[in-house]
Amino acid sequence: MTTPAVTTPRIPEAVHRRRWAILGVLMLSLLIVVLDNSILNVAIKTISTPEPTGLGATQGDLEWAINSYTLVFAGLLFTAGLLGDRLGRKRMLLVGLAVFGIGSALAAESGSPVQLILFRAVMGLGAAFVMPATLAVLMNVFERDEQPKAIGIWAGGVGLAIAIGPITGGVLLDHFWWGSVFLVNVPIVIVAIGLMIWLVPESRDPKPGRIDLVGVALSVVGLVLLVYGIIKGGQLADFTDPAALATIVAGIAVLVGFVLYEKRSDHPSIDISYFKNRVFSAAISSLALVFFALMGVTFFAVFYTQSVRGYSPLQTGLLMLPLAAAQLIFAPRARLVVDRFGVRAVCSGGLLLLAAMLAAFTILEADTPIWILEVMFFLMGTGMAHIMTPASVVIMQALPREKAGSASALSNTFRQVGGALGIAVLGSVLSAAYRSGVEDKLTLLPADVRHTAGESIEATLGVAAKLGPRGEPLVTAAHDSFLHAMHVTALCGAGVALIGVVVVALFLPGRTPQEPQVRPKDADPVGAGH
Template sequence: MTTPAVPTAPRIPEAVHRRRWAILGVLMLSLLIVVLDNSILNVAIKTISTPAPTGLGATQSELEWAINAYTLVFAGLLFSAGLLGDRIGRKKVLLGGLAVFGIGSALAAHSGSPAQLIAFRALMALGAAFVMPATLAVLMNVFDREEQPKAIGVWAGGVGLAIAIGPITGGLLLGHFWWGSVFLINVPIVLLAFGLMVWLVPESRDPKPGRVDPLGVVLSVVGLVLLVYGIIKGGELADFTDPTVLTTIGAGLAVLAAFVVFEKRSDHPSVDMDYFKNRVFSAAISVIALVFFALMGVTFFSVFYTQSVRGYSPLQTGLLLLPLAAAQLIFAPRARLVVDRIGIRATTTAAMLVLAATLAAFATLDADTPIWLLEVVFFFMGAGMAHIMTPTSVVIMQALPREKAGSASALSNTFRQVGGALGIAVLGSVLSTSYRNGIEGSLGTLPAGLRDTAGESIEATLGIAAKLGDQGRALVVPAHDAFLHAMHVTALWGTGVALLGAIVVAVFLPGRPKPAQEEADEEDLARAKR
């Protein structure tokens, strides 16, 4: 099975074509700040969880919400943002999104409580939702079809660059400034990207845009928030049979079901369900969700492993992530060469199996595992990601006509963000439940009022242990042991999700791409039949 033929797009203006690579650079800078924010936050999680004045004293559930407030708003608005860009112009949407993101970043930097941080992260997500789909949509409109796979590979490599820069930048900032500096750093980047975009990026829009669907947006966001809240609450209580947890999860699923029914019947849906009739498109977009489900959950606990168990600083943790980022930078632009040789199906299946193996490797890590083994794991994880994201992004973007690029990009990023949010919620809850069950037997000597708090996370246990002096030191080893066991369990869950993704790509994605001339002949034949 091959990607469906699409109509020939209008010729790209020569002036735009000449500066296409400079435009791609500006788009990557815009993408950089969206991804950079999350990768910086990864190394700042532990600092934000410490009590004031060093941090905000955020609990594990509040940390999960600081991440998921961003991902849920981002995911819920992406498709409508893509449609709005198609309608009023992608450049206008990009500029507006950058401005909102910059304002949200400045406010988040000066948050006085975890609740304020969560709220301002949601505002940042509002801006980011208008930036992300527009970058890929503009890319599809300034590059010819033959150059699109290469451009998308470079675009995907920009994600690897952000992953590399983010943790190191975050570590440097946390070593010299207060925790809010990890958000304030976004502001000068936003100003630079804004100016370059005004100068270089051309305006583009869909000649036949869809209508924005406010009710669909509300249903999707409310459904996802209820579902994720229920999952996180279940992990916090270590009890998924609690009536509140079951009611919230059930309500979330019901609202999401209503969203699907409404979208099918709407004449202007947020998500055009007809896209999913294409098995290749559906498989590619599902795999993106599964990959980020597994990876976001694992990334969440890896920071606590390196900092709380191994004792590394935020900067050292950022440096430890370099192999993952380097592998993405090296392989993402070259993944298309592997696809040309052995095909999309073989490339992505092998990459999913590599990813599953790296996630399983986390289940073998201990407090004294040689750190170079973790570096090897991160490198292969990045290599696997590069050979998944680039081919699937090409499949998704070329499955629809160029004028629908905003919709395709928004759907791809929506599924990625939803997958990541659910991964943090589900795997974070697995981690919380396993940790609480593992540490409870060691908390008997604590005053009754502290036991519940100490069982929330390894940071909560170690924080209380530090305040108790000699009595608290007896909790350090049990806390490490309980966390390592919880990490092993969570990693195996992530491995199972990655293996499911390998099955999906092996069954549904196409094999070797057809030669360009043969594909062009098929397109001509399809147009003649119409």
């Protein structure tokens, strides 16, 4: 075993002694950031219900309520990490948690969908400072030989949050109003800030990178325009509408400008040269596609279980447990399967299984035995676990070790962007297909409520409820139209997953290329030392 050429500075004994307690505080901070999105998943149906129960949010409003958080989070992740390196990671963690807590309190008291979208963006701003700082502090307080174990526990916190989020949201919605899913963050933030001030040491990068404000602005503006155009097309049930199409084209143009600017910048947010590595590009694309499917499926599955099947938010949260359970079971063991069959086979198999389960949504009807959905969720989680773990390892190994921080931030960014596009694209397909299916059934309604009633299944059911017995045919039409729209949307998702299979099969390695990297005599000693 070679000795690293550069010795790591010794960690102060007092910090070293409390390192596991520090890890607990970091996980608590991470927990609320991840928990918030998974809690919101079971609340979107309630929020779409007309006042006073909900906010009467349209499907487009709901997509923006989720995506305003995700886009701000993804767009500022690199900048927040650099600010932490420059100004102090503990300081940025405290600022991020405070902003997240304030945004949560404001979101809980939102009086309209627009306010909810705005305050969710504030929460995303706070989360962007929390996520990179937790990992940076972890790397600072653990010795090199304990870092893999600590990172494994840190990553397990993400899986735990995904698992308990829907159930927590369901319990809150069964006993309190919809805003409780945001207000629950506030006491956790207060506890986390107190523990962090007490336990966590300050740290900085002695040579922090420069902040790329132009790149950040271009990436956020481009993504917002693209997502806005996609959601607008879904609301209008016409993606060729001039307003929707012009916005989509403008978004793509700004993102192309972002790529060109980053290639020429001497301090880019994203080093575009990384993507010349086909293995890196294929692995990061597969991660984005997994989150595209996960967020898109969760979005329409909640309406299926609650609006069509009549399950409560808590029951819906419990129904989603197999999805999280499969990931918790198989993600830590995926490396064993990779060792036997290779990265390409395992990731291709995971994406194929995911595509098959998405296509299986076409068999779901209003009276399908619910255990079939449970099996589908479990198999989806199994497929995802066998993509995310190997792909994450490949991403980290495809670049030099000194680029590990950038690789981690990039994979986080692509996950978030993949999820945002999944909600925007699949949500818009669902919206467009639903409106097309239910439109001819709305002709009996007054002209001024017809457009609103066709926005989503909840909007239609809300109008039907006001009509009393005369609204029964409208309820049947809403259920039938939603099921058809869900089937169309699921097939679109399956098609995207199959594209992922082709990319992975062409570009990912058959075996993890770890052994050849450490054999050469002239290998970098820092890279060789494990």
